[in-house]
Amino acid sequence: MIWMSVRQFRAQALAGIVALALLTAYLLYLGLDIRAARDGYLAQCRPQGDCTQALAQFATDYENLLLFLAGLLGLVPAVLGMFWGAPLIARELEAGTHRLVWNQSVTRRRWLLVKLLVVGVGSMVAAGLASLLLTWAASPVDAVADARFSTIVFGARNIAPVAYAAFAVVCGAVVGLLTRRTLPAMAMTMLAILVIQFAEPNLVRPHLMPPVTTDKAMTEDAINEARGLGSITNGASVKGLTVPDAWVTDVSDLRTSDGRTLDSRTFDDCLSAPNDPAVPATGRFGAAARCLGDLNLHVAITYQPYHRYWRFQALESGLYLLLAGLLTLFGLWRVQRRIT
Structure with missing residues (x-):
């Protein structure tokens, strides 16, 4: 069952590997360029003994670019949910190929759980690597700008994107399980993830800990x-x-x-x-x-x-993983009782 799920997922995985390889090459180049620019600014200001203005200008030089990259990475969970999660179950239910598996020795719940694990782990690895690379590349600028709680920056650094990706894929799969149609599931998943990504930082994140x-x-x-x-x-x-x-x-x-x-x-x-x-x-x-x-x-x-930054990262990641777990339990219940 695991091997079959991997084979079904190979086309999406290959596309993800190519995109991740291109992103890796660019972020490695960008990270080295940022470090060279910082060293250049420091070399100019150290003889005067005050580098405040020089470092502020250094951060300004890369601010818009890094904000754009953070926004781009913030869309990755929605894209993964749309193209990896939503078709995962909906495509099989729409084509009727699920019956071939269910008529064998594989149970419905095992079928669903293995698919979620294969694609979910793949999405977490992809999002984690992208986040790691961007966090490394932007770290000299982040140390100066110190905007770690910014809505866009927070969601594109460190461990949070890993949890976002897991939730997005499970959400897409459950939406596909409910709709049984691939295209509607993809559209609904994209919309749902974008709404959640907008609402959570503004309505939930400020209250994760008493202010x-x-x-x-x-x-x-x-x-x-x-x-x-x-x-x-x-x-x-x-x-x-x-x-x-x-x-x-x-x-x-x-x-x-x-x-x-x-x-x-x-x-x-x-x-x-x-x-x-x-x-x-x-x-x-x-x-x-x-x-x-x-x-x-x-x-x-x-x-x-x-x-409190790392506690917020852990709390928000835990919240998304909890939601992914609850959706998985719902999907396991639904596939056993409601799908014929």
Whole structure:
């Protein structure tokens, strides 16, 4: 049964090996290029004794490329689920070839379980190698940018992609078991995986561990450090606040000293405050920042410290593997009772 499953899977496996070989060659080249560029920047800045600006420019040079590669790797689980997982069972049910196996000594559950193990392990190896290579290639830039909790970066580094791939293949196989049609199963699997990959980082990941909450005074300097003021609902909010060595998951609206949310009229008045020619305001938001800073405001910031990174990787990987296991159990129940 294992040998038969491997033979049925050989075409997809060959395509995956070719794609992985091309990716390996490119990432090895990119990793060496990144390290050479870092050494070049360090050689220029070390005589002056301050390499902060040089390393920041080094990270900026590769930021967009690595973000694109992380997004590309983030699509790998959906592609594996669509092309490896969805046809795995649906194709046999659609063609009726499953009856040949079931009429032999192989049970339905063994048939399904062996197929899931062969393709699931193959997908985990492929995703793991791709993740390992990208993690190695990008490590000098990651050490400088320190954006490890970024939605796209987190899902393309270290062990998380392995669990994503396992879940995607099992999800695709179960969808194929339910639909019994290859093309609908492929489309539904792709859609389901993309929705989950969008929803999980925003709705689940921030709550995998209890966050830390702190208050931050919104002085003029603190407001000028933000990336934006206001929202589409015209609320009294600040965007893009950071905490050193932490992933900020939520920032409250601007609050007054007694804990109430700043009213929108006062907020709008500050946004439109004129600059005083006698004492001109500086910074990103100019007179608006000075006006808001004079109101003794603060915000509540919720964040996850960076030292929890590996625990988040383990928890999220465990969550996806648990979902894959539950789907496998459901598939084993379904194939025994509902498929004729």
